[in-house]
Amino acid sequence: MTEQTVQVTIKNTGGQWAGSYAVGNQSYDLDGRDRNGLYVTAIKRVTEIAKREDNAVRTVIDDHHSGMAEVVLIDPDGGVERVETKPLTAEPVPSRKAAHAAAAEAETTPETGAQAPAAPAPDTPSPSAQAFVATLNQAPAAPAPTPELQPSYETASFGQRPRASQGAVIAREGFNGTLNRMSGGMLRLPASRAEARRARLVETLQAVPAKTPVTWAFMNSKGGGGKTTTLYNIGAIIGSLTSHKILALDGNDNHGTLGDKGRRQSHDATVRDLLNVLDAYTKDNPSGTFVPPALIAPYLHAQPEKFDVLPSQNRAYDTKVLTAPELRRLYELVSPSFSHVLIDTGNNIEGDASTSTVQVAADVADHYVFSMMGKIDNARNAFATMDYLIRAGFGEKVRASVAIVNKTHTTAPEDLDEIIEFLKGRVSTYVIVPWDAELDRGRDIRFDRLAPATRNAYLDAAVAILDPNSHNRP
Structure with a gap:
């Protein structure tokens, strides 16, 4: 099914709050005495549309008071994927996964003007255990290979605990890892004890x-x-x-x-802001305590x-x-x-x-x-x-x-x-x-x-x- 889009607009003119939402060519007013009330009503109305359509609804909430737009996907069961919080004039991004990737890329982009590595595609799966192990053991700015890391942390368990499986882990680091890569898969030399331990912890x-x-x-x-x-x-x-x-x-x-x-x-919401919204929502929904994730996500x-x-x-x-x-x-x-x-x-x-x-x-x-x-x-x-x-x-x-x-x-x-x-x-x-x-x-x-x-x-x-x-x- 085609993903539907709802446009929500919230404004404050002369101290008076007003809001509306548009579906296709039809526009409807929102009830609410303040920004939080309008937001709660908007989420409720979009959730109803998602249930009726039995499909996620892409919702763009334009807050002209703050100058920001919140883009979310709302599922029929109230589930949400935050897509982006952006200035009203900015172009949207495709998904919440892409937003996370972009945030991570922004943190690692050098300030020298050199082009940063491209962010992973939105559908890129989470890293495998051994791939992430290589990331863990890679120093933040190592220009050349370093000797094998000997863990300087300590851990101990008081009492008997089962050990993880001791299956062989193929080396991705150190000398053996280099040989494995150079062989194009012909060699499968084992990992060091430190690397194998980290791989098993990740698994x-x-x-x-x-x-x-x-x-x-x-x-x-x-x-x-x-x-x-x-x-x-x-x-x-x-x-x-x-x-x-x-x-x-x-x-x-x-x-x-x-x-x-x-x-x-881009917002500065805290627990106090979310509590105010929850108070308004539960007041209007006294029969149950379930709060849709879509109501929580923007905070x-x-x-x-x-x-x-x-x-x-x-x-x-x-x-x-x-x-x-x-x-x-x-x-x-x-x-x-x-x-x-x-x-x-x-x-x-x-x-x-x-x-x-x-x-x-x-x-x-x-x-x-x-x-x-x-x-x-x-x-x-x-x-x-x-x-x-x-x-x-x-x-x-x-x-x-x-x-x-x-x-x-x-x-x-x-x-x-x-x-x-x-x-x-x-x-x-x-x-x-x-x-x-x-x-x-x-x-x-x-x-x-x-x-x-x-x-x-x-x-x-x-x-x-x-x-x-x-x-x-x-």
Whole structure:
């Protein structure tokens, strides 16, 4: 069937909001007292058209107040593919996949005027396990081949866990990889132990089914423990390697920094904006709590690594905090649209689930990730967070959790040993992430610029988090 197009127009003239939508040559007015009300009504009307046509409807929402146009595909069941957010005068792009590819290309385009590599076609499949392994082990700017990487990260599992299959992996890197390529397929020399291990980790990650939803809360009651950085990089590697729909949700009470770590879209929407829209939508739909993904998508910030970020309110004039009941309501309405939800928690753990956003995250999460720096004082705060959650009745989740220890450039071996000793018996698995100069800058994260050992460590952490039963002792 031919994909239908609906044109939605929203304007503000002299303080009065007005909207309309056009199907073919017919135009209809939209009901709504403000921009959010008009947007909610438009989404509802287009969903009705999609159901009637039993086909996706391409919808172009021209917001003359902001000067931007949101292009989405809305399915009969309310599913959505964001195609593009663009100035009203810009040409559209073909698909959401192409938008992700273009965002990734923009991040890697050199500033010298040299032509950047072409973005992959919209229908390009996700990379295979061995192809991505080669990307992981390739330094960001290596002019010549380097010696085989020896992983500088560490990981350990407390308890018995099954090992991944040990089938042969054909070399794509190093000397054997070079010979395999030169032979045109005549040779199939085996990969090194390090390369084979990475390949099996990627295969394990890609074999995890996309359940809906599975939620992780990233915990440490003290700021500066690396929660936000860890969450973003875990989202980046899972998004890059799988087709799972991933939401990184900033659950900080106010002024969270998750939005600062990633790339923002042309809009600056936050959890507060989405909550306002959800309030309007559920008021008009009191019989059910299902929220169409099309209603959520315009408030998300798509990342080049193929996952979405919903940042906390962080504007100077936005002083209204995100309350515990609001976080729970937001999670319950939004999470069914995703395979995995990663919640970046705040620092205020005191109170209960009616007053503390951290306790709400602890309650709704299926699993915990405790992030800490390789410093005794910061690690002690993570340990105190574990103890508090155990006393609050979450002991089983704590004991099944994953700990991420982020080394600093001053982490002493004896301090690391002390931290690891304390983790024994408290969590199921820990992963040590090496110090990385790129992350130490404190700027927005470019995952492809991280050192190979850092990317490898996050791969190991992602497997431990996404499928801990398949995690191995190295």
